[in-house]
Amino acid sequence: MAHITAGVEYALHCLLWLVDSPGAPLSSRDLADFQGISPSFLAKVFPKLEKAGIVASSEGVRGGYRLAKRPEAISVLAVVDAIEGEKPLFDCQEIRGRCAAFGGRPPAWATKGVCAIHAVMLRAEKAMRDSLESQTLADIAGTLERKMPPEFSEEVRRWVEERTEARIRGKA
Amino acid sequence: MAHITAGVEYALHCLLWLVDSPGAPLSSRDLADFQGISPSFLAKVFPKLEKAGIVASSEGVRGGYRLAKRPEAISVLAVVDAIEGEKPLFDCQEIRGRCAAFGGRPPAWATKGVCAIHAVMLRAEKAMRDSLESQTLADIAGTLERKMPPEFSEEVRRWVEERTEARIRGKA
DNA sequence: CATAACGCGGACTATAATGATCCGCGTTAT
DNA sequence: ATAACGCGGATCATTATAGTCCGCGTTATG
Numbered sequence: 002m003a004h005i006t007a008g009v010e011y012a013l014h015c016l017l018w019l020v021d022s023p024g025a026p027l028s029s030r031d032l033a034d035f036q037g038i039s040p041s042f043l044a045k046v047f048p049k050l051e052k053a054g055i056v057a058s059s060e061g062v063r064g065g066y067r068l069a070k071r072p073e074a075i076s077v078l079a080v081v082d083a084i085e086g087e088k089p090l091f092d093c094q095e096i097r098g099r100c101a102a103f104g105g106r107p108p109a110w111a112t113k114g115v116c117a118i119h120a121v122m123l124r125a126e127k128a129m130r131d132s133l134e135s136q137t138l139a140d141i142a143g144t145l146e147r148k149m150p151p152e153f154s155e156e157v158r159r160w161v162e163e164r165t166e167a168r169i170r171g172k173a
Numbered sequence: 174m175a176h177i178t179a180g181v182e183y184a185l186h187c188l189l190w191l192v193d194s195p196g197a198p199l200s201s202r203d204l205a206d207f208q209g210i211s212p213s214f215l216a217k218v219f220p221k222l223e224k225a226g227i228v229a230s231s232e233g234v235r236g237g238y239r240l241a242k243r244p245e246a247i248s249v250l251a252v253v254d255a256i257e258g259e260k261p262l263f264d265c266q267e268i269r270g271r272c273a274a275f276g277g278r279p280p281a282w283a284t285k286g287v288c289a290i291h292a293v294m295l296r297a298e299k300a301m302r303d304s305l306e307s308q309t310l311a312d313i314a315g316t317l318e319r320k321m322p323p324e325f326s327e328e329v330r331r332w333v334e335e336r337t338e339a340r341i342r343g344k345a
Numbered sequence: 346c347a348t349a350a351c352g353c354g355g356a357c358t359a360t361a362a363t364g365a366t367c368c369g370c371g372t373t374a375t
Numbered sequence: 376a377t378a379a380c381g382c383g384g385a386t387c388a389t390t391a392t393a394g395t396c397c398g399c400g401t402t403a404t405g
């Protein structure tokens with residue numbers, strides 16, 4: 002299992018679609034179907050993004066989500082923390098204090114400050130987080146825009162239209 | 174659950190004791206008891222360190238493990254990879270190719286190269302790994318040496334002695 | 346030379362996290 | 376009034392981790 006989980010992956014892919022859709026909000030259901038991922042799982046992801054102030058929701062029919070900030074103001078780190086809840090890279094179990102030579106009562110010098118091994122991991126975690134913080138949603142969107150052919154936006158618009166019509170037909 | 178697991182934590186703590194014991198090999202059983210961790214679990218960790226060329230084993234009575242390299246030549250990254258097996262930080266599921274607008278057959282431009290989101294994660298992972306690689310066992314041992322009072326080495330020696338004697342007494 | 350302390354490795358179990366589903370409630374456009 | 380939404384709780388299946396157990400081959404030592 003990876004440290005950065007599928008929830009983050011789904012969230013970022015969805016946020017990229019929201020970047021391209023500054024008008025009407027998109028529903029989590031549509032976003033899931035459009036990308037071939039689980040709608041019910043995605044429905045658990047979005048409230049976390051909303052609590053973190055990354056997206057804003059509108060309830061009721063034709064409700065959904067839109068970005069709550071400019072894409073340049075949304076770092077990948079913010080998304081990771083919103084979904085994972087600041088999960089640490091390493092969980093120090095304070096082995097240093099359990100040394101049998103202490104007989105159950107470790108001296109102050111042994112447990113003072115951060116465990117030396119933990120410190121190593123915290124430095125690595127900071128390097129990772131700094132990297133994630135330096136990259137924003139706008140950066141990723143820019144990369145994609147350079148890959149995507151100009152016709153594609155039109156294709157997407159068509160897909161959304163067809164789906165809306167299909168819903169209306171289903172009603173009738 | 175943390176990305177860097179207890180196996181790595183146990184391994185590093187043990188390796189630090191091996192740094193201070195360049196003479197006779199230490200058994201995984203003694204290392205576990207000495208640090209209050211599971212002996213059977215530690216017995217699963219050491220073969221991985223051995224396969225990675227970090228420790229060398231000697232079999233039979235009075236056997237055990239010793240460092241296979243100088244502490245300066247053992248990076249924390251090497252230990253992490255030995256135990257975790259190069260586990261990726263992020264597992265890209267190639268969502269980009271599932272877009273419903275592609276109708277099951279994504280065009281070449283969509284799946285060419287590394288996924289933009291994956292690329293972000295790979296950069297963060299590299300930052301983490303670079304940090305882990307820059308820190309060696311000798312660095313950590315140095316930090317500890319500055320904390321430990323000079324008498325402590327003697328206390329440890331006494332503990333090992335007492336345990337050996339206890340084994341002999343148990344035999345009689 | 347028999348024994349006990351070792352490492353080695355496979356099979357196995359328990360627990361926790363993840364990914365995912367389902368249901369009922371409140372809100373709101375049509 | 377209805378259906379499409381978001382929201383949140385309960386639940387479930389799968390997987391990874393942490394840990395155990397057992398049997399085998401090796402080797403120092405009495």
